[in-house]
Amino acid sequence: MPELPEVEVICRGLRPHVVGRRIQEVVCGPKELRLAVPRNALQKQIAGATIMKLSRRAKYLLFDMDNGRRLLVHLGMTGRLGIFPAKAVQALHDHLIFRLDDGMEMRYNDTRRFGFVVVQERTGQENAPLAQLGPEPFWPEFSAEYLKKKAAGRLQPIKNFLMDSRVVVGIGNIYASEILFAAGILPTMPIGSLILDQWRTIITISRQVLTRAIEAGGTTISDYVNASGTPGYFQLELAVYGRAGDKCRKCRAIIEKQTIAGRASYFCPRCQK
DNA sequence: CTGTTAACCTGAGTGC
DNA sequence: TGCACTCAGGTTAACA
Known part of the structure; x- marks a missing residue:
């Protein structure tokens, strides 16, 4: 689905809804994404933490948490991230639900499941999969x-x-x-x-x-x-x-x-x- | 190393 | 309606 402009638009749209919010609970559906869903890390490292910053690198969304962890989301071809009231009825292909502390939920929906999420330590060095990426189109290195x-x-x-x-x-x-x-x-x-x-x-x-x-x-x-x-x-x-x-x-x-x-x-x- | 193909998965559209 | 087939915004292992 999304290339740089679409991911950037989603990033800007999500930001005011998620930055400063604590993720109370992460609910994972039964199906795997392109990479196996890191259920353990989502429960232990993302649930309970607060989103300090949301940014984009390439086609990835980067959620930086207050506990030094980073949640990386790639939308693949058909992935979507949206904000919904907790009571809103769930959609077909909702695979991940992040319950926020303001009664809203961020839901990851992906029909074809080509997307994936990664939880990693936020270090100075970039880890895979960000490490091998070339420059952003707007960087001066793209010369x-x-x-x-x-x-x-x-x-x-x-x-x-x-x-x-x-x-x-x-x-x-x-x-x-x-x-x-x-x-x-x-x-x-x-x-x-x-x-x-x-x-x-x-x-x-x-x-x-x-x-x-x-x-x-x-x-x-x-x-x-x-x-x-x-x-x-x-x-x-x-x-x-x-x-x-x-x-x-x-x-x-x-x-x-x-x-x-x-x-x-x-x-x-x-x-x- | 270089470049292309197939595979992952579901749904929409087309033609018969 | 139903069926068979093609195609789709991404990535990457396997292959020639």
């Missing part, structure tokens, strides 16, 4: 020189490269297509052949597209909603994703769809070279 060096001599399509979290985090299948359209570069372009100026364009455009998507509340294709259950509206601004056969909004050529590394990719054959 043209960095990308050029990483890409040197390689034939990988630029779209896969942008979606590789070791290179840069947060860009998934929708925004990879959108960024490359806005940058005027074909998704199949081999990364080794890009020049510094093109990397500069990709960086600038990435930041623009992601920022605009956050402002629009994220992209809702089928079931993404923010923490309050409100959909995003960036899908109205999508230039190519899901628009195969439709006319390019810039040049009226027909948008094409091509599978690259097993993922649907969309582009305008006239605007992108």
Whole structure:
């Protein structure tokens, strides 16, 4: 489901509801997520602790507790986190319930169960799975020189490269297509052949597209909603994703769809070279 | 090392 | 209605 903009919107939406709240109890459903649910740690280390800070790194939500622990939540494809009154009827695929000390509950719902949660010690050093992540798109480390060096001599399509979290985090299948359209570069372009100026364009455009998507509340294709259950509206601004056969909004050529590394990719054959 | 495929899982949509 | 099939916002082990 969510890429960087959607996770960021959820993070901002949740923050006022959870920061300063004590988690009184964690209720785990019977099913496992992509990684086994750490029931023991949730009961012993998260229940009873107070959420001091909520932040985002890549597509992870980070709940920093007052007891030195950190709860890490990844939403996978269909994961949702929302705030509900304790008496609200539970939904199908609610897998985790965090009972807060103000009568509200934060519920983790995930139809396909590709998401997962991790409880870890909050140390100065990042532990797995955060340790291997590349820079955020908005960090200065995400530079043209960095990308050029990483890409040197390689034939990988630029779209896969942008979606590789070791290179840069947060860009998934929708925004990879959108960024490359806005940058005027074909998704199949081999990364080794890009020049510094093109990397500069990709960086600038990435930041623009992601920022605009956050402002629009994220992209809702089928079931993404923010923490309050409100959909995003960036899908109205999508230039190519899901628009195969439709006319390019810039040049009226027909948008094409091509599978690259097993993922649907969309582009305008006239605007992108 | 490089790059692609398949797998994890459920539900929605399509065509017959 | 029912059935078979395809596809979906992520990640990663296994493979060539």
